[in-house]
Amino acid sequence: MTAALRFDPIRLPPKCEALRKEVRTFLADEIAAGTFDPHKPQREDNDAPEFSRRVGARGWIGMTWPKQYGGHERSFLERYVVTEEMRVANAPTRRFFVADRQSGPVLLKYAPEHVKMDILPRICRGEVCFAIGMSEPNSGSDLFAAKTRATKTDGGWLINGSKIWTTSAHMADYMIAIFRTSPPTQENRRHGLTQFLVDMKTPGITVNPIRQITGQSEFNEVVFTDTFVPDDHMLGERDGAWKQATSELAYERSGPERFLETYYVLTELVRAVGRDPDTRAAEGIGRLVAQLHAMRRMSVSVAGMLQTGKEPVVEASIVKDIGTVWEQQLPHRVRDLAAFVDADPSNHATLDEQLAFATKLAPKLTIQGGTTEVLRGIIARGLGLR
Amino acid sequence: MADDDNIIVATAERIFADLADAQTVIHNKDGSWKAPLWHALSEAGLPLSWVPDDCDGSGASLADGFAVLNAAGRAALAAPLAETMLAGWLLAQAGLASPPDAMTVAPARPRDRIILNDDGTLSGIARGVPFAVDAKHIAAVATGAHGVSVALVDASACRISAGLSIADDPRDTVTLDRVRPLAIKPAPAGFDLTSLLLMGGVARSLQIAGALETLLDISVGYANERVAFEKKIGKFQAVQHNLARLAGEAAAALAAASSAADAIANAAQFDDAIFLEAVSAKIRSSEAAEKAAAIAHQVHGAIGFTSEHVLHRFTLRALAWRDDFGNESHWAVELGRQVAARGADELWPLVASR
Numbered sequence: 188m189t190a191a192l193r194f195d196p197i198r199l200p201p202k203c204e205a206l207r208k209e210v211r212t213f214l215a216d217e218i219a220a221g222t223f224d225p226h227k228p229q230r231e232d233n234d235a236p237e238f239s240r241r242v243g244a245r246g247w248i249g250m251t252w253p254k255q256y257g258g259h260e261r262s263f264l265e266r267y268v269v270t271e272e273m274r275v276a277n278a279p280t281r282r283f284f285v286a287d288r289q290s291g292p293v294l295l296k297y298a299p300e301h302v303k304m305d306i307l308p309r310i311c312r313g314e315v316c317f318a319i320g321m322s323e324p325n326s327g328s329d330l331f332a333a334k335t336r337a338t339k340t341d342g343g344w345l346i347n348g349s350k351i352w353t354t355s356a357h358m359a360d361y362m363i364a365i366f367r368t369s370p371p372t373q374e375n376r377r378h379g380l381t382q383f384l385v386d387m388k389t390p391g392i393t394v395n396p397i398r399q400i401t402g403q404s405e406f407n408e409v410v411f412t413d414t415f416v417p418d419d420h421m422l423g424e425r426d427g428a429w430k431q432a433t434s435e436l437a438y439e440r441s442g443p444e445r446f447l448e449t450y451y452v453l454t455e456l457v458r459a460v461g462r463d464p465d466t467r468a469a470e471g472i473g474r475l476v477a478q479l480h481a482m483r484r485m486s487v488s489v490a491g492m493l494q495t496g497k498e499p500v501v502e503a504s505i506v507k508d509i510g511t512v513w514e515q516q517l518p519h520r521v522r523d524l525a526a527f528v529d530a531d532p533s534n535h536a537t538l539d540e541q542l543a544f545a546t547k548l549a550p551k552l553t554i555q556g557g558t559t560e561v562l563r564g565i566i567a568r569g570l571g572l573r
Numbered sequence: 574m575a576d577d578d579n580i581i582v583a584t585a586e587r588i589f590a591d592l593a594d595a596q597t598v599i600h601n602k603d604g605s606w607k608a609p610l611w612h613a614l615s616e617a618g619l620p621l622s623w624v625p626d627d628c629d630g631s632g633a634s635l636a637d638g639f640a641v642l643n644a645a646g647r648a649a650l651a652a653p654l655a656e657t658m659l660a661g662w663l664l665a666q667a668g669l670a671s672p673p674d675a676m677t678v679a680p681a682r683p684r685d686r687i688i689l690n691d692d693g694t695l696s697g698i699a700r701g702v703p704f705a706v707d708a709k710h711i712a713a714v715a716t717g718a719h720g721v722s723v724a725l726v727d728a729s730a731c732r733i734s735a736g737l738s739i740a741d742d743p744r745d746t747v748t749l750d751r752v753r754p755l756a757i758k759p760a761p762a763g764f765d766l767t768s769l770l771l772m773g774g775v776a777r778s779l780q781i782a783g784a785l786e787t788l789l790d791i792s793v794g795y796a797n798e799r800v801a802f803e804k805k806i807g808k809f810q811a812v813q814h815n816l817a818r819l820a821g822e823a824a825a826a827l828a829a830a831s832s833a834a835d836a837i838a839n840a841a842q843f844d845d846a847i848f849l850e851a852v853s854a855k856i857r858s859s860e861a862a863e864k865a866a867a868i869a870h871q872v873h874g875a876i877g878f879t880s881e882h883v884l885h886r887f888t889l890r891a892l893a894w895r896d897d898f899g900n901e902s903h904w905a906v907e908l909g910r911q912v913a914a915r916g917a918d919e920l921w922p923l924v925a926s927r
Binding site for chain 2: 461
């Protein structure tokens, strides 16, 4: 075979099911207490600091990290269960999710010991929010076109330039960003970028919210003017960020959040059609459920491979490609299938509201965190075409 | 399912490569490859993989048998291997021994029924039965006044009207008119026609996934050789992205089929969870077959549309296998009804239980 695709039928171990029950009970209590409404994914404010702390207190942030940094040394499959239950419940995870998924693992790998000891335990307690500074006004998918400069100064670096489309920057305590420390070389256009940890309270940072087509303002423009970053906040190799980006992507791309972002409209459709749907609705729902099950089995398989220390970059890219295209199309399929549903059922207003929101949200799903085009390029490389 | 270390799969793959290579099959239009192939498969004990030792079979595990079927799909095998394996498995469910030689199973479609009459004979019409014309015996699920039975029937006692799938493999109509079975026993509790169709559906899903793996392989290989507009067509982004989608479809089919096979291999009963796994595998692999076949042909251009090229052996079989043991529309309706009957808030717990 040119392409040895591997998706072993990994099962979640029995201890995951006990954990799943704990998470469901916790979420049911939070819903009952009014922390969030699971039927309203469109709520304006997804920031819930107290909820984050309670999730942290349960030990569900930094689950796979070493105990010395506040982690819990649990498996990727246990983390998987927590992530998917939170996602399906539409829990307000924004404050801690990026740190848990991406920023924490980067710090674990590249930050100096005292920085790890300072920040990682606070992430685990649900106290700090992270943003990721990748895109710039003229550099999106083409990461290596980044121009925002880090210039060497006494004891650190001065940052000048701007990042854009930076999710959660308005509420973030820290950003992990790539800045240009050297020009690219003739041989390697990826050379010259360095990863840094930025404290968002540093003077010289302006965060300007950007309104999205959903009506929300989750992403921002972040402007740096002579912003000082100390030497010990450089992460990994100077000029070598390009070597550090790839392994991160397998974690970022294959999780349940890559196909469950609009799942709620499927639940509401099933509610709307009732217990005895007509053939058309039944077939439509059956296909969607089969597709969902197949994707989840692929995604769990990748989580299982990550657990055994593999870096299934191609498989993870396939999960994100298929998953995000599916969750993008889902509101449109649900709209089709709901066309003949009586306006009678009490949830119809909920379904309409959710569909309106999911339809507006859908375009971003195949753009954020690696566009479909970038993913297919990675898959093609894995197939031996590039 | 790359089972490099599985000796049963390795044996099967060697036989497929030596005696039923796609190019060889195309060149031998008289079908002269069939008898030596079947002889070798029988010698290796593969057709009766799922028949326990005490029922005259090879006693391989369900998992090994499923892996062989995946390999058969990768080879686009046009012989009643899956059918004989399924028949042996079905007979063993009721404790019936398997005769040697090729078999098939009936009914093979969800709307067909075979009835056990009061006088102990069987009646009914089963359409789309794979390889019935090549089978010496038929293993049947029959419904009578006292429940479900499994029967072994002499194929020559049935009226068999020959038909062909779109891949030109036999798909026949089998008519039983008060046929007396050679052997018959009650099916175990909870076993019915749906159980056979789900098992057959998972077998077909693995075959489809295997065919798609090969489609990906030969399409990538071709894109890396064929030059047009002064470069290899695999260097064009449009072609790369099509092949990436083909990889995704092959991956989805493989993941769904492997998951369902694993679920059945480790289950005691055909319950709701097995139903979800099995029908999802059939639905998803069938959907993948449509998309993957279209891309593979698109990449190959006109040469792949010729009968001399091997491509059609994989594309047409993947498409034809969709129709056996309940097509994706049938199972989607059944799954959708089950999901609706359980209620909206039970959907996620069902999906998460797997």
